[in-house]
Amino acid sequence: MSAYTTNELMAAAIAREIEDGDLIFVGVGTAGRAFTLAVGLPVVASRIAQASHAPDASIYWGNLLTPDLSRMPEAWLQDAFTTWPCAAQLQETSQKIDMLGKARFDISFESAAQVDRYGNLNITRLDRPDGSLKTRLVGCLAQPEHLAFVRKPIIVMDLDPRRFVPDVDYVTSFGYRRGGTRREQYALPGPGPQRVVTDKAVFDFAGEDNVMRVRSLHPGVTLDEVTAAMGFAPAVAPDLAETPPPAAETVELVRTVIDPDKKLLRV
Amino acid sequence: MASASFLPPRRTIPFPDRKVVTMAEAASLVPDGARVAIGGFANYQRPMAFVRELVRQRRRDLTVVGTVSGIEVDMLAGAGALKKVETSYVGLEKYGLARNIRRRNEAGTVEIVDYPEVLSFDRFRASRENLTFWPSAYLGGTDILTHNPDIKAFDCPLTGRKLYAVPPADPEVVVIHAGAADEAGNVLWPSRRLMPQELDLDTAQSAEMVIVTVEKIVSNQFVRRNPTLNMLPAYRTAAIVEAPCGAHPTPTLGRFVIDDAHMQAYVAASASDEAFDAYLDEWVRGTADHAAYLEKLGAAHVMRLQEIATI
Amino acid sequence: MPSREKVVSLRDAAARIPPGARVAFGGNIMRRQVNAFARELIRQRIGDLTIYSFAGGFAVDMLAAAGLLKRYEGVYAGLFWHGLAPSFRRGVEAGAIEVRDYSESAQVARFQAACNGNSFMPIRALLGTDMAKQDPEITVEMTCPFTGRSYTAMRAIEPDFTVIHGYTADAYGNVQWPLARDADDVDQIIARGSNRLIVTVERIVPHEEVKANPHLTYIPSQWVEAVVEVPFGAHPLACDTVHDEDEEAIRAYAAAGRTAAGAADYLDKYVHVGSHEAYLDAFGGLAALKARLGVGR
Numbered sequence: 001m002s003a004y005t006t007n008e009l010m011a012a013a014i015a016r017e018i019e020d021g022d023l024i025f026v027g028v029g030t031a032g033r034a035f036t037l038a039v040g041l042p043v044v045a046s047r048i049a050q051a052s053h054a055p056d057a058s059i060y061w062g063n064l065l066t067p068d069l070s071r072m073p074e075a076w077l078q079d080a081f082t083t084w085p086c087a088a089q090l091q092e093t094s095q096k097i098d099m100l101g102k103a104r105f106d107i108s109f110e111s112a113a114q115v116d117r118y119g120n121l122n123i124t125r126l127d128r129p130d131g132s133l134k135t136r137l138v139g140c141l142a143q144p145e146h147l148a149f150v151r152k153p154i155i156v157m158d159l160d161p162r163r164f165v166p167d168v169d170y171v172t173s174f175g176y177r178r179g180g181t182r183r184e185q186y187a188l189p190g191p192g193p194q195r196v197v198t199d200k201a202v203f204d205f206a207g208e209d210n211v212m213r214v215r216s217l218h219p220g221v222t223l224d225e226v227t228a229a230m231g232f233a234p235a236v237a238p239d240l241a242e243t244p245p246p247a248a249e250t251v252e253l254v255r256t257v258i259d260p261d262k263k264l265l266r267v
Numbered sequence: 268m269a270s271a272s273f274l275p276p277r278r279t280i281p282f283p284d285r286k287v288v289t290m291a292e293a294a295s296l297v298p299d300g301a302r303v304a305i306g307g308f309a310n311y312q313r314p315m316a317f318v319r320e321l322v323r324q325r326r327r328d329l330t331v332v333g334t335v336s337g338i339e340v341d342m343l344a345g346a347g348a349l350k351k352v353e354t355s356y357v358g359l360e361k362y363g364l365a366r367n368i369r370r371r372n373e374a375g376t377v378e379i380v381d382y383p384e385v386l387s388f389d390r391f392r393a394s395r396e397n398l399t400f401w402p403s404a405y406l407g408g409t410d411i412l413t414h415n416p417d418i419k420a421f422d423c424p425l426t427g428r429k430l431y432a433v434p435p436a437d438p439e440v441v442v443i444h445a446g447a448a449d450e451a452g453n454v455l456w457p458s459r460r461l462m463p464q465e466l467d468l469d470t471a472q473s474a475e476m477v478i479v480t481v482e483k484i485v486s487n488q489f490v491r492r493n494p495t496l497n498m499l500p501a502y503r504t505a506a507i508v509e510a511p512c513g514a515h516p517t518p519t520l521g522r523f524v525i526d527d528a529h530m531q532a533y534v535a536a537s538a539s540d541e542a543f544d545a546y547l548d549e550w551v552r553g554t555a556d557h558a559a560y561l562e563k564l565g566a567a568h569v570m571r572l573q574e575i576a577t578i
Numbered sequence: 579m580p581s582r583e584k585v586v587s588l589r590d591a592a593a594r595i596p597p598g599a600r601v602a603f604g605g606n607i608m609r610r611q612v613n614a615f616a617r618e619l620i621r622q623r624i625g626d627l628t629i630y631s632f633a634g635g636f637a638v639d640m641l642a643a644a645g646l647l648k649r650y651e652g653v654y655a656g657l658f659w660h661g662l663a664p665s666f667r668r669g670v671e672a673g674a675i676e677v678r679d680y681s682e683s684a685q686v687a688r689f690q691a692a693c694n695g696n697s698f699m700p701i702r703a704l705l706g707t708d709m710a711k712q713d714p715e716i717t718v719e720m721t722c723p724f725t726g727r728s729y730t731a732m733r734a735i736e737p738d739f740t741v742i743h744g745y746t747a748d749a750y751g752n753v754q755w756p757l758a759r760d761a762d763d764v765d766q767i768i769a770r771g772s773n774r775l776i777v778t779v780e781r782i783v784p785h786e787e788v789k790a791n792p793h794l795t796y797i798p799s800q801w802v803e804a805v806v807e808v809p810f811g812a813h814p815l816a817c818d819t820v821h822d823e824d825e826e827a828i829r830a831y832a833a834a835g836r837t838a839a840g841a842a843d844y845l846d847k848y849v850h851v852g853s854h855e856a857y858l859d860a861f862g863g864l865a866a867l868k869a870r871l872g873v874g875r
Contacts, residue, residue, distance in 0.1 A: 021582060023800050028309075031361035055581040058800070063462050065798045066580055066752075068789065077525070078311060078518045079574050082459050087580065087752045087788055088795035089459060093466050094392060094693075097385040098770050101695035104800060124381055124410070136372045138364065139356035140411060141335070142384035148405035149695065174408030186407030187428065189695065389694075399722045402696050424720040424731045426697045432723040458757065459793045495757050 004251045006199050007036065007044075007265040009218055010156070011254065012246035013197050014045035014109075017154060020054040022106035025150065026061045027141075033267050034111065037156045040264035041197075042109045043069065047258045048250055060105070063090040072263070100145045103189050108146040110155045110193065113137055114168040117212045117232050119155070119175025119193040119205055121147065122168035140172045147173035148188045155196040159229035164212075166232040176210035183210075201226045202243050203234060211235050216243040280439060280476050282505045286452040290557050293478050293508045294320035297440050300328040300350075304391070304436060304470050306443025308463035309360050310337040310530075312520060314444035314480045316513040316557040322346040323552060332436045334387040334466065337365065338517060338533065344368035344377050345543040346551070351377065353417075353436075355384035362530050366537040381411055382418075386433050388466075393435035394473035400432040407431075441474045443467045444514045445499075446521060449487045452501035454479050457521055464520055471499050480510040482522050510557050512569055523572045529564075580750040580785075586804045588854055591776050592618040594804070595739055598648075600628040602689075602735060602772065604742030604765040607633040608658050609818050612741045613640070614811035615778055617849045617857060620644040630735050632685055632764050636815055636831075639663035640849065642675060643841035649676040651716075651735075653685050660828050664835030678716060679709055684732050686764055688716075691734035692771030700729035740772035743811045744797065745820065748785040751802030753777050754794040756819045769797045778808040780820050808854055809864055821871045827861065 004012075018024065024046050027038045042059075047069050049057050058066040066087035073080030082089075090096055099105065114122040123143055126135040146153050157163060167178075176183045176192050183192055196203035196212060200221045206213040213235035214226060219242055227233055246254075259265055280296060294317060297303060307313035318339050321329070326348045331340050333354040340357055343349040345367030357365045357379065371377040382390065386403055393401040400419075406412055407429065412420075419432045445467065448454040454471075456464055471477050479499070484507065490497055513519070516526035516533065536546035554560040561569060592615060595601060605611035616637035619627070625646035629638050633654035641647040643665035655663045655677075669675035680688070687699035700720065704710040705728055710717045716733045742765050747753040769775055777797060782805070788795060811817070814827035834844035848860050858864050868874065 028360075031363070035361070058580055063460075063465060064792070065795070065800065077574075078461060078463075078520050079524075082457070082461055082520060085789040086792045087748075087750070087785070088798040089461075089792040090798075091460070091465055091793060093388050093462070093469050095766075095770065097388050098693040099800075100385055102693055102770065103695060133373060136369045136379065138358040139336075139354060139379070140381050140383050141356050144383040144405065144409055144411065145385045170410040170414075171408060172411070178408060181408060183408070186405070188405055188407070397702075398700060399725045399727050400700070402698065402700070404696060419723045421723040423697050424718040425715075425733050428697065430697075434724060 003248070004246050006218070007041065008246050008251050008254055009243060010197055010199065011041050011044040011048060011265070012250055013202050013243055014041060014154060014156065015048035015052070017152065017195055018046065018049035018054050018057050018107060020056050022054060022057045023104060024057060024059040025105045025108040025146070026059050027109065028062050033158070036264070036266050037111045038109060040266060041156055044254055044258055044264050048253065051253060063096060064088070065090065100142065100149050103149045103151070105149065106151045108150040108153045110143060110146060110153055110173070111157045112163070112172070114163055114165050115155060115157065115196070116165055116168045116175070117234065118177040118210060119212065120168045120171045120178055121155070121173040121175065122170045124170045124172045127169040143173045147175065147190065147193060149190050151190060152194045153190070153192070155193055157196070158199045159201070159226065161229060161231040164230040164232065176205060200229060206235060206237070213237055214240060216241040218243045219245055282476070286501070286504070286507050287450050287484065288506045288508060290316060290320045290480070290508050290510060291324070293317065293480070293506050294324050296476065296478065296506065297321060297326060299326055302330045302332060302437065302439045304332050304438035304441045304473065305339045306441070306467045306470055307339065307514070307517065308466050309335050310362070310517050310525065311463040312444055312514050313337065313339040313517045314442045314513060315339060315515055315517060316510040316560070317442050317478070317480050317508070318342055319551045319560065320557070321348060322547060332390070332438050335384065341365035341367045341537065344371050345537060346547055349377050351380065353380040353382060355382050355387040359530070359534065362534050366534070367543055370540070380415055380417065382415065382433070383411065388469065390433060390436035391469050391473040394437050395469070398435060400434060403431045403433055404428065436473055438474045440476045440478065441470055442478045442480070443471055444480045444510070444519065446482050446519065447485045448479055448481045448504070448507045449485055449490045450507070451487060452504035452507050453490045453497045454481070454499035454504060455485070455490065455493060455496040456498040458496060461520065468498055471503060476505045477503055478506045478508070479504050480508045480513045482511050482513065482519060484509045512561060512572070513557065515564070522574055524574050526572055580799055583749040584751045584799070584802060584805050585749050585782060586806055588614060588618050588778070588806050588808055591615070591804050591806045592622055592624065594776070595619065595624050597624055598626040599738045600630065602630040602737040602740040602768050603634055603637055604740070604768050605631070605634065605637070605812065606763045607635065607654065608815050608823050609763065610743045610765070610812045611635065611637045611815050612743045612778060612811065613637050613813060613815060614808045614854045614857070615741050615743070615776070616640050618854070620646060620845065620849050630737055632682070632768070635663050639666045639835065640845070642666040642669040643835065643845055647675050649678070651678040651680065653680060653682045657828065657832055660832040664832065665841045668838065678712055680704070681709065684709065684730070686767060687732040688735045689764065689767045689771045691732065692736055693767060696734060698731040698733050700731055702729060704730040735771065737773060740768060740775045742769055742775070742777050742797070743808070743817065744777050744779045745817070746781050746783045747777060747779045747805045748783055748788045749805070750785065751777065751799040751805045752788045752795050753779060753797035753802065753805070754788060754791070755796035757794060759819050766796055769801055772801060774803050775801050776804045776806065777802055778806045778811040780809050780811065780817060782807045810858060810867060811854070813867070821868070821873045824867070824871060
């Protein structure tokens with residue numbers, strides 16, 4: 001087995017973004033790679049962070065606050081979730097949605113069918129060039145709220161030129177800019193997407209225009225490989241670095257304690 | 268005074284003259300063209316027996332107002348019963364996209380009106396509080412505004428900031444599936460609950476006509492022994508239907524797990540109109556009622572879906 | 579798992595409130611008013627306060643008696659069976675205390691707006707009333723953008739601090755309420771809209787106890803800045819399901835408040851005594867109080 005997998009590297013990179021005391025919003029559902037990106041990596045990253053520099057970081061999952069991640073349910077079924085030990089099991093939907101509106105979440109994770117250079121996200125529909133509907137996707141879920149209210153939204157996606165596009169067909173969630181319209185104009189409480197963690201590189205949003213910028217390349221990946229996997233040319237950090245590989249103890253922790261059965265980092 | 272034509276009219280549907288009714292009677296309370304909220308969340312605890320009865324009765328032109336929608340809306344779309352859904356998501360989660368509704372939406376025969384998830388919940392709060400709009404501050408810049416004609420910009424009367432008015436959910440009928448109710452119509456909730464069950468409580472408070480299908484009708488004495496579980500008292504319910512395993516193939520908390528094999532079969536069948544029609548002929552139109560549907564599933568199969576009650 | 583403990587003393591918790599602060603108080607009429615906290619504010623002479631509440635009374639009346647209340651916004655200020663809030667009334671009539679009166683649904687709408695991050699929530703209950711005319715900073719008449727229907731826009735309550743008295747909490751600030759209780763409270767909405775939340779509780783319990791019944795967590799730790807163990811923190815009012823109203827003590831308070839001098843004597847005797855423990859001692863101590871009010875019977 002190699003020293004670490006790309007998933008483990010991505011999890012460690014996400015973990016570094018989590019600060020002590022952060023409240024982390026984790027989604028539910030989905031399958032395959034989408035599950036790994038939306039649920040698996042965030043949960044593994046949260047536990048890595050908790051075990052090292054952020055013992056007081058906690059997650060929100062479904063209607064559970066601070067579920068005991070060392071006692072994950074055996075089966076991912078309704079009853080198992082219901083009896084999962086946790087600090088709070090919210091009794092009304094309004095409690096959860098008000099926590100979003102009140103900007104109580106520090107970290108959220110986003111993946112999308114399309115993301116553009118300004119961090120606009122599309123999970124709703126793909127259009128033909130004339131703007132008519134080509135492909136109907138799932139809707140918008142709470143993604144608009146995430147980019148509006150969360151302190152540090154992290155986009156977690158695999159690089160793909162069909163997904164990293166110059167302009168999204170439909171803005172489900174507003175990033176920093178579209179056309180001449182900038183984020184400040186809408187006075188959204190949150191700062192907008194902060195990081196993009198992919199299978200090849202980590203990005204931030206930088207400069208006056210907050211354009212997506214390569215911040216670090218994963219070990220062994222070249223800048224050309226990154227730009228070839230994107231539908232637009234990202235900015236490049238002047239001090240472009242290598243994404244730090246996960247420490248051996250971190251990899252050990254993931255493989256023996258956090259995710260021994262690969263229930264989280266599935267594919 | 269101006270009145271906007273796109274807002275749903277509040278229609279009063281007469282209540283049945285007794286609380287406990289048959290599934291056929293309950294479904295007949297929903298007229299063609301009605302605006303309906305269907306309980307559950309994603310693909311959890313959907314009142315599917317009720318949905319199948321709507322299909323058997325060949326209901327048409329329904330508008331479903333939802334939050335996070337799943338198989339219940341997809342089945343109605345596939346059966347030609349659905350005109351429109353207002354929601355933040357339609358999908359089958361780990362089973363993939365909802366292909367019936369997707370196909371019909373792309374063909375232009377079913378309309379999907381998108382709302383962000385939080386506002387899709389807030390719309391039910393607005394109905395509960397009898398508000399004709401709910402204010403929101405954060406939709407600026409999104410194409411939700413471009414495509415959803417029912418959201419209207421206005422200036423905050425206190426701060427002058429640009430806000431967006433979202434219309435209330437205002438369902439004419441709410442249908443949910445729960446564990447137990449008595450003949451008077453008191454509905455019991457598990458004390459430890461997840462999103463589907465807590466959301467059902469909110470949904471049930473957004474309309475006058477609330478129909479509840481239950482796993483079991485229990486005695487009033489049982490309710491009196493468990494008063495803290497009586498979250499939806501009798502005065503809030505219009506009709507109760509006993510429908511064991513009534514959420515199949517979706518799970519019911521504390522009773523049944525999801526029927527994975529049936530979900531797979533459903534997904535396969537939803538690949539084309541023809542295949543889905545065959546599915547409906549076999550499982551819905553081809554079964555006279557919910558009892559016949561359960562018989563077709565088979566006792567051995569249903570028993571294997573039982574959850575060992577942990578709550 | 580949480581690791582940040584938030585337990586502080588009553589003295590330290592109250593010391594966080596600066597003079598002139600805008601503070602929301604939990605509780606409803608005769609239940610769970612934050613009386614021990616208010617007494618500590620008085621001991622520390624933290625004044626010039628604006629208090630937001632639902633149906634308040636006892637706590638704000640003590641603040642009024644101590645001359646520390648600048649403004650009150652709520653649906654009620656009184657002592658229920660025991661009449662009006664005497665010191666509060668005197669202060670208002672003398673022009674020393676500003677008041678904004680709103681109806682129950684109007685005040686809930688203001689707290690709810692803060693929960694959502696909205697600048698206001700619309701309501702219909704105040705149309706045509708003089709409550710809607712008190713303060714154009716708080717209420718403005720508006721029309722529904724869809725229907726043209728008239729509403730009053732109620733401005734969100736954005737307090738500097740929020741104080742609530744609850745039942746039990748773990749050291750991290752997961753606050754639990756009993757399952758069977760009187761549901762007539764809006765404490766959770768007040769907590770949900772808080773910016774800095776201090777919770778006093780009857781008892782601090784182990785985290786394992788919370789985890790065993792997470793559905794009873796009424797206020798999760800993520801909303802809470804500090805938690806204080808204050809048994810009988812609502813006394814002489816009730817903390818329903820723990821102890822009932824101490825009618826004898828409330829009657830004595832109401833009687834003392836008939837004159838400013840009487841109210842001042844009461845504060846000297848019961849409040850300026852050094853601590854909450856000393857306050858309880860003035861009633862014979864916690865054990866005697868429990869026995870007298872039939873706790874655990």
